[in-house]
Amino acid sequence: xxxxxxxxxxxxxxxxxxxxxxxxxxxxxxxxxxxxxxxxxxxxxxxxxxxxxxxxxxxxxxxxxxxxxxxxxxxxxxxxxxxxxxxxxxxxxxxxxxxxxxxxxxxxxxxxxxxxxxxxxxxxxxxxxxxxxxxxxxxxxxxxxxxxxxxxxxxxxxxxxxxxxxxxxxxxxxxxxxxxxxxxxxxxxxxxxxxxxxxxxxxxxxxxxxxxxxxxxxxxxxxxxxxxxxxxxxxxxxxxxxxxxxxxxxxxxxxxxxxxxxxxxxxxxxxxxxxxxxxxx
Numbered sequence: 001x002x003x004x005x006x007x008x009x010x011x012x013x014x015x016x017x018x019x020x021x022x023x024x025x026x027x028x029x030x031x032x033x034x035x036x037x038x039x040x041x042x043x044x045x046x047x048x049x050x051x052x053x054x055x056x057x058x059x060x061x062x063x064x065x066x067x068x069x070x071x072x073x074x075x076x077x078x079x080x081x082x083x084x085x086x087x088x089x090x091x092x093x094x095x096x097x098x099x100x101x102x103x104x105x106x107x108x109x110x111x112x113x114x115x116x117x118x119x120x121x122x123x124x125x126x127x128x129x130x131x132x133x134x135x136x137x138x139x140x141x142x143x144x145x146x147x148x149x150x151x152x153x154x155x156x157x158x159x160x161x162x163x164x165x166x167x168x169x170x171x172x173x174x175x176x177x178x179x180x181x182x183x184x185x186x187x188x189x190x191x192x193x194x195x196x197x198x199x200x201x202x203x204x205x206x207x208x209x210x211x212x213x214x215x216x217x218x219x220x221x222x223x224x225x226x227x228x229x230x231x232x233x234x235x236x237x238x239x240x241x242x243x244x245x246x247x248x249x250x251x252x253x254x255x256x257x258x259x260x261x262x263x264x265x266x267x268x269x270x271x272x273x274x275x276x277x278x279x280x281x
Contacts, residue, residue: 001050001051001052001053002019002050002051002052002053002056002060003019003020003048003049003050004017004018004019004020004046004048004049004050004051004056004060005017005018005019005020005025005031005044005046005047005048005049005063006044006045006046007031007033007042007043007044007045007063008042008043008045008172009040009041009042009043011168011169012153012167012168012169012170012171012172013172014172014173015045015046015172016035016042017046017056017057017060018031018033018060018061018062018063019060019061019062019063020048020062020063021062021063023063023065023066024066025044025047025048025063025066026044026047026048027044027045027046027047028043028044029043029044029066029067030042030043030044030066030067030071030072030075031043031044031063031064031065031066031067032063032064032065032066032067032071032109033061033063033064034061034064035061037108037113037115038108038109038110038112038113039064039108039109039110039112040108040109041067041071041074041075041109071109074109075109078107078109078111081107081111082105082106082107085105085107085114085116085137086102086104086105088133088136089102089105089116089133090102092129092132092133092136093118093129095132096126096128096129096132098124098126098129099120099121099124100118100119100120100124100126100145101118101119101120101151102116102117102118103117103118103119103146103151103154103155104116104117104154105117111139112139112140113139113140113141113142114133114137114139114140114141114142115142115143115144116133116141116142116143116144117144117145117146117150117154118143118144118145118146119145119146119147119148119150119151120145124145126143129143130143148198148199148200149167149174149198149200151198152165152167152168152196152197152198153165153167153168153171154168155168156168156169157197159196159197159202160193160196160202161204165196165197166203166204167203171203174203175203175206176206177200177201177202177203177205177206178201179201181201181205181206181209182194182201182205184209184212184213185205185208185209185212186250186251186252187205211253211254212253233248233258233275233277234248235248235249235250235251236248237277238277238278239258239260239275239276239277239278240275240276240277240278241260241262241268241270241274241275241276242274243262243268244262244263244264245262245263245278246260246261246262246263246268247260247261248260248275249261249267256271256272257269257270257271257272258270258271258272258275260275
Protein backbone atom coordinates (compact mmCIF):
# COMPACT_ATOMS: atom_id res chain seq x y z
CA UNK A 1 0.00 0.00 0.00
CA UNK A 2 1.11 3.57 -0.73
CA UNK A 3 -0.22 6.95 0.39
CA UNK A 4 -1.33 9.28 -2.41
CA UNK A 5 -3.00 12.65 -2.90
CA UNK A 6 -4.95 13.67 -6.00
CA UNK A 7 -3.87 16.99 -7.55
CA UNK A 8 -5.69 18.97 -10.22
CA UNK A 9 -3.92 21.76 -12.14
CA UNK A 10 -6.95 23.44 -13.67
CA UNK A 11 -10.70 23.52 -13.15
CA UNK A 12 -12.31 20.30 -14.40
CA UNK A 13 -8.86 19.07 -15.35
CA UNK A 14 -7.54 15.54 -15.04
CA UNK A 15 -6.52 14.41 -11.56
CA UNK A 16 -2.92 13.28 -11.12
CA UNK A 17 -1.60 11.28 -8.17
CA UNK A 18 1.44 12.21 -6.09
CA UNK A 19 2.99 11.00 -2.89
CA UNK A 20 2.55 13.55 -0.06
CA UNK A 21 5.93 12.52 1.36
CA UNK A 22 6.41 14.24 4.70
CA UNK A 23 4.10 17.15 3.81
CA UNK A 24 0.82 17.34 5.77
CA UNK A 25 -1.95 18.02 3.26
CA UNK A 26 -5.74 18.25 3.18
CA UNK A 27 -8.29 18.78 0.42
CA UNK A 28 -8.15 22.34 -0.92
CA UNK A 29 -4.46 22.92 -0.19
CA UNK A 30 -2.27 24.43 -2.88
CA UNK A 31 0.87 22.46 -3.71
CA UNK A 32 3.96 22.76 -5.88
CA UNK A 33 4.85 19.56 -7.76
CA UNK A 34 7.37 18.46 -10.38
CA UNK A 35 5.79 17.44 -13.71
CA UNK A 36 7.03 16.68 -17.21
CA UNK A 37 6.56 20.39 -18.00
CA UNK A 38 8.50 21.57 -14.95
CA UNK A 39 7.33 22.94 -11.60
CA UNK A 40 3.56 23.39 -11.51
CA UNK A 41 1.02 24.74 -9.03
CA UNK A 42 -1.97 22.54 -8.29
CA UNK A 43 -4.80 22.03 -5.83
CA UNK A 44 -5.31 18.93 -3.71
CA UNK A 45 -8.75 17.56 -4.61
CA UNK A 46 -8.30 14.08 -3.10
CA UNK A 47 -6.90 14.02 0.42
CA UNK A 48 -4.26 11.56 1.61
CA UNK A 49 -5.37 7.95 1.32
CA UNK A 50 -3.80 4.54 1.04
CA UNK A 51 -4.15 2.60 -2.20
CA UNK A 52 -2.52 -0.50 -3.64
CA UNK A 53 0.69 -0.01 -5.58
CA UNK A 54 -0.88 -1.59 -8.67
CA UNK A 55 -3.59 1.11 -8.86
CA UNK A 56 -1.15 3.99 -9.50
CA UNK A 57 1.54 4.58 -12.09
CA UNK A 58 5.01 4.01 -10.69
CA UNK A 59 7.32 5.67 -9.85
CA UNK A 60 5.10 8.01 -7.83
CA UNK A 61 6.51 11.54 -7.63
CA UNK A 62 6.45 13.37 -4.31
CA UNK A 63 4.85 16.74 -3.66
CA UNK A 64 7.67 19.30 -3.66
CA UNK A 65 6.10 21.54 -1.02
CA UNK A 66 2.88 23.05 0.22
CA UNK A 67 2.16 26.35 -1.53
CA UNK A 68 3.15 29.49 0.37
CA UNK A 69 1.60 32.98 0.14
CA UNK A 70 4.50 33.89 -2.16
CA UNK A 71 3.55 30.98 -4.45
CA UNK A 72 -0.05 32.17 -4.68
CA UNK A 73 1.18 35.63 -5.68
CA UNK A 74 3.34 34.00 -8.34
CA UNK A 75 0.28 32.20 -9.72
CA UNK A 76 -1.61 35.50 -9.98
CA UNK A 77 1.32 37.14 -11.77
CA UNK A 78 1.51 34.22 -14.19
CA UNK A 79 -2.18 34.64 -15.04
CA UNK A 80 -1.55 38.29 -15.87
CA UNK A 81 1.41 37.26 -18.02
CA UNK A 82 -0.76 34.67 -19.80
CA UNK A 83 -3.25 37.39 -20.81
CA UNK A 84 -0.46 39.51 -22.29
CA UNK A 85 1.09 36.49 -23.99
CA UNK A 86 -2.28 35.66 -25.53
CA UNK A 87 -2.50 39.10 -27.13
CA UNK A 88 1.04 38.85 -28.46
CA UNK A 89 0.30 35.37 -29.80
CA UNK A 90 -2.71 36.69 -31.72
CA UNK A 91 -0.59 39.46 -33.24
CA UNK A 92 2.16 37.07 -34.35
CA UNK A 93 -0.35 34.60 -35.85
CA UNK A 94 -2.01 37.42 -37.80
CA UNK A 95 1.41 38.69 -38.94
CA UNK A 96 2.32 35.24 -40.31
CA UNK A 97 -1.16 34.76 -41.79
CA UNK A 98 -1.48 31.27 -40.35
CA UNK A 99 -4.91 29.52 -40.54
CA UNK A 100 -5.05 28.71 -36.83
CA UNK A 101 -7.16 29.83 -33.87
CA UNK A 102 -5.40 30.54 -30.58
CA UNK A 103 -7.57 29.47 -27.66
CA UNK A 104 -5.38 29.54 -24.56
CA UNK A 105 -1.92 30.26 -23.19
CA UNK A 106 -0.38 28.67 -20.09
CA UNK A 107 2.82 29.48 -18.23
CA UNK A 108 4.47 26.81 -16.13
CA UNK A 109 4.77 27.88 -12.49
CA UNK A 110 8.53 28.41 -12.79
CA UNK A 111 8.07 30.32 -16.09
CA UNK A 112 10.49 28.00 -17.89
CA UNK A 113 7.96 27.25 -20.61
CA UNK A 114 4.93 28.84 -22.28
CA UNK A 115 2.37 26.59 -23.97
CA UNK A 116 0.14 28.04 -26.70
CA UNK A 117 -2.97 25.97 -27.41
CA UNK A 118 -4.66 26.32 -30.79
CA UNK A 119 -7.11 24.67 -33.16
CA UNK A 120 -6.77 24.33 -36.92
CA UNK A 121 -8.34 22.39 -39.79
CA UNK A 122 -5.12 20.56 -40.68
CA UNK A 123 -1.41 20.50 -40.03
CA UNK A 124 0.24 23.89 -39.55
CA UNK A 125 3.86 24.78 -40.20
CA UNK A 126 4.46 27.07 -37.24
CA UNK A 127 8.27 26.95 -37.09
CA UNK A 128 8.64 30.64 -37.94
CA UNK A 129 5.92 31.50 -35.43
CA UNK A 130 7.83 29.69 -32.67
CA UNK A 131 10.93 31.73 -33.51
CA UNK A 132 8.92 34.96 -33.35
CA UNK A 133 7.49 34.05 -29.94
CA UNK A 134 10.85 32.88 -28.59
CA UNK A 135 12.40 36.24 -29.56
CA UNK A 136 9.73 38.03 -27.53
CA UNK A 137 9.53 35.85 -24.41
CA UNK A 138 13.10 34.51 -24.26
CA UNK A 139 11.99 31.15 -22.90
CA UNK A 140 10.91 27.71 -24.14
CA UNK A 141 7.87 27.84 -26.42
CA UNK A 142 5.48 24.97 -27.12
CA UNK A 143 2.58 25.12 -29.58
CA UNK A 144 0.00 22.39 -29.05
CA UNK A 145 -2.86 21.67 -31.44
CA UNK A 146 -6.04 20.48 -29.72
CA UNK A 147 -9.48 19.33 -30.88
CA UNK A 148 -12.83 21.11 -30.84
CA UNK A 149 -13.90 19.35 -27.63
CA UNK A 150 -10.81 20.70 -25.86
CA UNK A 151 -11.61 24.14 -27.26
CA UNK A 152 -15.10 24.04 -25.73
CA UNK A 153 -13.59 22.90 -22.41
CA UNK A 154 -11.28 25.92 -22.35
CA UNK A 155 -13.74 28.56 -23.58
CA UNK A 156 -16.81 27.27 -21.66
CA UNK A 157 -20.34 28.30 -22.61
CA UNK A 158 -24.00 27.38 -22.19
CA UNK A 159 -25.32 24.06 -23.48
CA UNK A 160 -28.72 23.29 -25.01
CA UNK A 161 -29.94 22.39 -21.50
CA UNK A 162 -29.33 25.97 -20.34
CA UNK A 163 -26.50 24.99 -17.98
CA UNK A 164 -22.74 25.66 -18.21
CA UNK A 165 -20.86 23.05 -20.22
CA UNK A 166 -20.14 19.82 -18.34
CA UNK A 167 -16.66 19.51 -19.84
CA UNK A 168 -15.62 22.93 -18.56
CA UNK A 169 -17.03 22.52 -15.06
CA UNK A 170 -16.68 18.98 -13.76
CA UNK A 171 -15.69 16.42 -16.41
CA UNK A 172 -12.04 15.54 -15.92
CA UNK A 173 -11.82 13.35 -19.03
CA UNK A 174 -13.77 13.02 -22.26
CA UNK A 175 -15.61 9.69 -22.32
CA UNK A 176 -16.26 7.94 -25.60
CA UNK A 177 -19.69 8.83 -27.04
CA UNK A 178 -21.32 7.09 -30.01
CA UNK A 179 -24.46 7.49 -32.12
CA UNK A 180 -25.48 4.07 -30.80
CA UNK A 181 -26.11 5.65 -27.41
CA UNK A 182 -28.65 8.02 -28.93
CA UNK A 183 -30.38 5.10 -30.67
CA UNK A 184 -30.54 3.06 -27.46
CA UNK A 185 -32.20 5.98 -25.68
CA UNK A 186 -34.77 6.52 -28.47
CA UNK A 187 -33.50 10.05 -29.07
CA UNK A 188 -33.88 12.01 -32.24
CA UNK A 189 -30.95 11.40 -34.56
CA UNK A 190 -31.08 14.99 -35.76
CA UNK A 191 -27.45 16.17 -35.39
CA UNK A 192 -28.53 19.60 -34.18
CA UNK A 193 -30.36 18.03 -31.22
CA UNK A 194 -27.73 15.57 -30.03
CA UNK A 195 -24.58 17.62 -30.68
CA UNK A 196 -22.94 20.04 -28.28
CA UNK A 197 -21.62 23.50 -29.12
CA UNK A 198 -18.33 21.84 -30.08
CA UNK A 199 -20.11 20.08 -32.93
CA UNK A 200 -19.50 16.62 -31.47
CA UNK A 201 -22.03 14.31 -29.82
CA UNK A 202 -23.04 15.60 -26.38
CA UNK A 203 -21.09 14.10 -23.48
CA UNK A 204 -24.33 13.70 -21.48
CA UNK A 205 -25.47 10.92 -23.85
CA UNK A 206 -23.14 8.76 -21.80
CA UNK A 207 -24.68 9.54 -18.39
CA UNK A 208 -27.75 7.26 -18.49
CA UNK A 209 -26.61 4.91 -21.22
CA UNK A 210 -25.97 1.98 -18.87
CA UNK A 211 -29.56 2.16 -17.58
CA UNK A 212 -30.92 1.93 -21.12
CA UNK A 213 -28.58 -0.93 -21.96
CA UNK A 214 -29.87 -2.89 -18.98
CA UNK A 215 -33.40 -2.29 -20.18
CA UNK A 216 -32.69 -3.08 -23.81
CA UNK A 217 -29.73 -4.80 -25.40
CA UNK A 218 -28.52 -6.61 -22.30
CA UNK A 219 -31.93 -8.03 -21.53
CA UNK A 220 -32.40 -9.11 -25.12
CA UNK A 221 -29.92 -11.87 -24.34
CA UNK A 222 -32.45 -13.27 -21.85
CA UNK A 223 -35.24 -13.63 -24.40
CA UNK A 224 -35.66 -17.34 -23.68
CA UNK A 225 -36.96 -16.78 -20.15
CA UNK A 226 -40.50 -18.00 -19.26
CA UNK A 227 -43.44 -15.75 -20.10
CA UNK A 228 -44.77 -13.35 -18.93
CA UNK A 229 -41.55 -11.36 -18.82
CA UNK A 230 -40.62 -9.09 -15.91
CA UNK A 231 -37.93 -7.57 -18.09
CA UNK A 232 -38.31 -6.39 -21.70
CA UNK A 233 -37.48 -8.62 -24.66
CA UNK A 234 -35.16 -7.11 -27.25
CA UNK A 235 -36.32 -4.66 -29.90
CA UNK A 236 -37.67 -6.58 -32.89
CA UNK A 237 -38.69 -9.59 -30.79
CA UNK A 238 -42.09 -11.20 -31.35
CA UNK A 239 -44.38 -11.10 -28.31
CA UNK A 240 -47.87 -12.15 -27.29
CA UNK A 241 -50.32 -9.56 -25.94
CA UNK A 242 -53.99 -9.61 -24.93
CA UNK A 243 -54.74 -8.19 -28.39
CA UNK A 244 -52.72 -10.76 -30.32
CA UNK A 245 -49.22 -11.23 -31.69
CA UNK A 246 -46.96 -8.26 -32.25
CA UNK A 247 -43.39 -7.06 -32.56
CA UNK A 248 -41.49 -4.81 -30.10
CA UNK A 249 -40.63 -1.45 -31.71
CA UNK A 250 -39.35 0.59 -28.76
CA UNK A 251 -38.50 0.17 -25.10
CA UNK A 252 -38.90 2.90 -22.48
CA UNK A 253 -36.60 1.84 -19.67
CA UNK A 254 -37.66 4.56 -17.26
CA UNK A 255 -41.40 3.85 -17.55
CA UNK A 256 -40.84 0.10 -18.02
CA UNK A 257 -43.07 0.05 -21.08
CA UNK A 258 -42.73 -1.32 -24.60
CA UNK A 259 -44.27 -0.12 -27.85
CA UNK A 260 -45.68 -3.10 -29.76
CA UNK A 261 -46.85 -3.20 -33.37
CA UNK A 262 -49.68 -5.70 -33.73
CA UNK A 263 -50.10 -7.92 -36.78
CA UNK A 264 -53.06 -5.75 -37.79
CA UNK A 265 -50.68 -2.78 -38.03
CA UNK A 266 -51.85 -0.87 -34.94
CA UNK A 267 -49.30 0.05 -32.24
CA UNK A 268 -49.94 -0.10 -28.49
CA UNK A 269 -47.95 0.77 -25.36
CA UNK A 270 -47.81 -1.89 -22.66
CA UNK A 271 -46.01 -2.52 -19.39
CA UNK A 272 -43.26 -5.15 -19.54
CA UNK A 273 -45.37 -7.53 -17.46
CA UNK A 274 -48.24 -7.33 -20.00
CA UNK A 275 -46.30 -9.01 -22.79
CA UNK A 276 -45.23 -12.62 -23.07
CA UNK A 277 -42.86 -14.53 -25.30
CA UNK A 278 -44.35 -17.09 -27.69
CA UNK A 279 -43.97 -20.72 -26.68
CA UNK A 280 -41.03 -22.34 -28.44
CA UNK A 281 -41.71 -25.57 -30.32
